[in-house]
Amino acid sequence: MRLDSVGVSLGGVTVLADVSLNLGSGEGIAIVGPNGSGKTTVLRLMATLLRPAYGTGTILGADLAGVVDRSVRTSIGLITHAPALLDELTISENLIHFCRVSGRAEATVPKALSAVGMEKVTDRPAARCSFGMKRRAEIAWLLIAKPRLLLLDEARSGLDAEARILVDSLSRLTRERGGGVVAVSHEEGDLGTDLVAVHRLENGRLGQTS
Amino acid sequence: MSLWRQSTEVMRVDLVVEQRIGDTFRIVLPFAVVALMIFSLAMPAGVSDVGDVGTAVFWGVAILYGMQVALRTSMSETEQRKDIAMLLGLDPAARFLGRSIAAALLLTGFMAVLFIAMVLLFTPDLPRGWAWPTGLAILLAAAGLALLATLAGEVASGLRNRSALASLLIAPLAIPLVVGASQVLESMAGNNGILIWILLLITTDLALLVAGVGLSRPLEEASR
Numbered sequence: 001m002r003l004d005s006v007g008v009s010l011g012g013v014t015v016l017a018d019v020s021l022n023l024g025s026g027e028g029i030a031i032v033g034p035n036g037s038g039k040t041t042v043l044r045l046m047a048t049l050l051r052p053a054y055g056t057g058t059i060l061g062a063d064l065a066g067v068v069d070r071s072v073r074t075s076i077g078l079i080t081h082a083p084a085l086l087d088e089l090t091i092s093e094n095l096i097h098f099c100r101v102s103g104r105a106e107a108t109v110p111k112a113l114s115a116v117g118m119e120k121v122t123d124r125p126a127a128r129c130s131f132g133m134k135r136r137a138e139i140a141w142l143l144i145a146k147p148r149l150l151l152l153d154e155a156r157s158g159l160d161a162e163a164r165i166l167v168d169s170l171s172r173l174t175r176e177r178g179g180g181v182v183a184v185s186h187e188e189g190d191l192g193t194d195l196v197a198v199h200r201l202e203n204g205r206l207g208q209t210s
Numbered sequence: 211m212s213l214w215r216q217s218t219e220v221m222r223v224d225l226v227v228e229q230r231i232g233d234t235f236r237i238v239l240p241f242a243v244v245a246l247m248i249f250s251l252a253m254p255a256g257v258s259d260v261g262d263v264g265t266a267v268f269w270g271v272a273i274l275y276g277m278q279v280a281l282r283t284s285m286s287e288t289e290q291r292k293d294i295a296m297l298l299g300l301d302p303a304a305r306f307l308g309r310s311i312a313a314a315l316l317l318t319g320f321m322a323v324l325f326i327a328m329v330l331l332f333t334p335d336l337p338r339g340w341a342w343p344t345g346l347a348i349l350l351a352a353a354g355l356a357l358l359a360t361l362a363g364e365v366a367s368g369l370r371n372r373s374a375l376a377s378l379l380i381a382p383l384a385i386p387l388v389v390g391a392s393q394v395l396e397s398m399a400g401n402n403g404i405l406i407w408i409l410l411l412i413t414t415d416l417a418l419l420v421a422g423v424g425l426s427r428p429l430e431e432a433s434r
Contacts, residue, residue: 049293051434067431074299084290088227100219102298 001046001149001180006055006064008041008204015041016204018055023149028171028181032188033201039184040081042201043151046182047078060148074102077147077174079155079167083134087127091118091137094126098141112140116166132159139166143173150174152183213304220300220308224283225315234279234316235323242275242320243327250331264332269392272321273355277380279320280313280356284363285373292367292433302426306360310422313356321348337398343408344395350411351391357418358383364422364429386414 001023008016016038023029033039044050048059048068057064062072085094092109099106113122116136126134135155142150150171156164171181188198200207228234249267295305325348329336336344362379366372390410397404 044293047293047297049296049434070299070301073297076297078293078297080290080293082288082290084288084294086223086227086291088230089223093226097219097223098294098298101216101295101300 001057001059001182003045003057003064004055006045006052006057008038008045008050009053010041010050014053014204016045019204019206021199021206023180023182025178025180026175028175028183030188030198031182031184031201031206032186032198033184034186037201038204039186039201040153041204043078043080043153043182043184046149047076047151048073074145075148076151077142077145077149078151079135079138079142079153081154081157083126083131083138085126085129085134085137088125090123090125091129091133092122094137095141095144099144102145104144108144109140112143113137115143116140117162132163135159136163136166139163139170142170146177147174148177148179150179150181152181154185155183157185157187213301213307216301216304217307217311220305221312221315224309224312227283228312228316233282234320238275238278239320239323242271242324245271245275246324246327246331262334264328264334265395266392267332268325268328269351269388272324272351273384273388275324276317276320276352276355277359277377277384279316280359281363281373281376281380283309283313284360284367284376287367296430302364302430303423306364306422306426309363310353310356310360310419313360314353317352317356318349321352335399337395340395340398343398343404346408347391347394347411350408350415351387354387354411354415354418355380355384357415357422358387361418361422361425364426367429367433386410390414 001021003019003021005018005020006016007014007018019042021029031039031042041050045052045057045064046059048062048064052064060072060075062068085091086097089097092113095109095113096106099109110119110122113119116139118133118136118140121129121133126137129137152167152171155167159167171183174181246267249271253263325344328334358380359376362376365379366376369375390407393407394404397407
C-alpha cells in the first residue's frame with residue numbers, strides 16, 4: 001500500500017492533506033490523533049471507500065483514483081468503531097450472510113465463532129448482543145475472510161482484556177500471512193503491541209513518526 | 211459469486227428482516243386500511259355511489275403507503291453497512307435487484323390485502339372477470355413501485371434529507387404506474403381493452419429495471 005501526498009475533501013471541507021504513507025508486506029503501522037483529526041477518513045481511503053481529491057495511491061495494486069476491482073475490496077478487512085452487523089439477524093446468520101455474499105464457505109462460521117469464544121451465543125440476535133460481543137463476531141468474520149490488508153479503527157477500545165488479545169492475534173495472523181495492518185486510535189496505549197511505526201495525525205496532516 | 215446468487219441472498223435477508231420486525235404488515239398496512247376507512251367515511255353526501263371511487267382511492271393509498279414499504283430498507287441503511295457491503299464485494303446491481311425483488315413481493319401482498327379491504331369498505335361493482343387482470347395490475351404496479359423506490363433510495367443515499375428527497379423523486383415517476391394500474395379496471399368496466407395499460411406497466415417496469423441496474427455501479431462509484 002502506498003499513498004503519495006493524498007488529500008481528501010468531504011462536502012467541500014479538506015479532511016486530509018498531503019498524506020504520504022507506505023506499508024509493506026507483513027508490516028503494521030499505527031496512526032494516533034485526537035478526535036476529528038482524520039483517522040477514520042484515512043482508513044476509509046485505504047479501504048477504497050473514498051476517492052482522493054488529489055495525490056496518488058495504490059492499495060493492493062489498485063489505483064485509488066480509479067474503479068476498484070471487487071477482488072481488491074474483498075481482500076480488505078475493516079473494523080470500524082461502530083459494528084456493522086444487521087441487528088435483526090443472529091450472530092451466526094450475520095456471518096453466514098457475509099460468507100454467501102462474498103463467496104466464502106459458510107461451513108467455516110461455527111469454527112470461527114468458537115475461536116473468538118462465541119460458540120454459546122451463535123443464535124442470539126445481534127440487537128441483543130453487547131458491543132464487545134459484536135466486535136468478537138467481526139473478528140470471527142475476519143478470521144474467515146483472511147484479509148491481505150487489515151484496517152482497525154479504535155478496534156481495541158471498549159473491549160475486555162481477552163477480546164483485546166483477539167484483536168492483537170488477528171493483527172499478528174494477518175502480518176504472518178504477509179498482509180499489512182493499519183490501526184488508528186486516539187490513544188497510543190490502545191494500539192496493540194506489535195506495530196512497527198506510529199504516525200501522528202493532526203488536522204488532517206501526518207506529523208512525526210516514532 | 212454470480213449476480214443472481216448475490217441478488218437472491220440480498221432478497222432473502224431483506225425478507226427475513228421484514229418477517230422479524232414486521233413493518234409492512236403490522237404497522238404500515240393497518241394505517242393504510244385506516245386511511246381507506248377515512249376516505250370511505252369522508253365522502254360527501256352528494257356522492258351517490260361510493261363504490262365508484264373505491265378503486266381510485268385504493269390506488270392512491272396503495273402508492274402512498276407502498277412508498278414507505280419500498281423505501282424502508284434504503285432509509286434504514288447505515289454508512290457502516292454500506293461500507294461492509296462494498297468490502298464483501300456485493301455487486302451494487304445485485305443489491306438493487308435483491309432489494310427490488312424483496313420489496314416487490316412485500317408490496318404485492320400489501321396491495322392484495324389492501325384491495326380486499328377496499329372491496330369490503332367501498333363495495334364497488336367489479337366488472338366480470340376482474341380477478342386476474344386486477345392481480346396482474348397489482349403485481350406489475352408493485353414491481354414498478356419497488357424498482358422505483360429502490361432506485362430513488364440509491365440516488366438519495368447519503369444525503370441529509372434523503373427520506374423527503376426519495377419520496378419527491380418517486381411521486382412524479384410513479385404516475386405511469388398509477389395511470390396504468392387504475393385504468394385496467396376502468397377499461398374493463400367500460401368494455402375496453404386492457405392490453406395498452408398492461409403494456410404501459412410492463413414498459414415502465416422494464417425501463418426502471420434497466421435504469422436501476424445500469425445506474426447502480428456509477429452511483430456506487432459516485433458515493434466514494
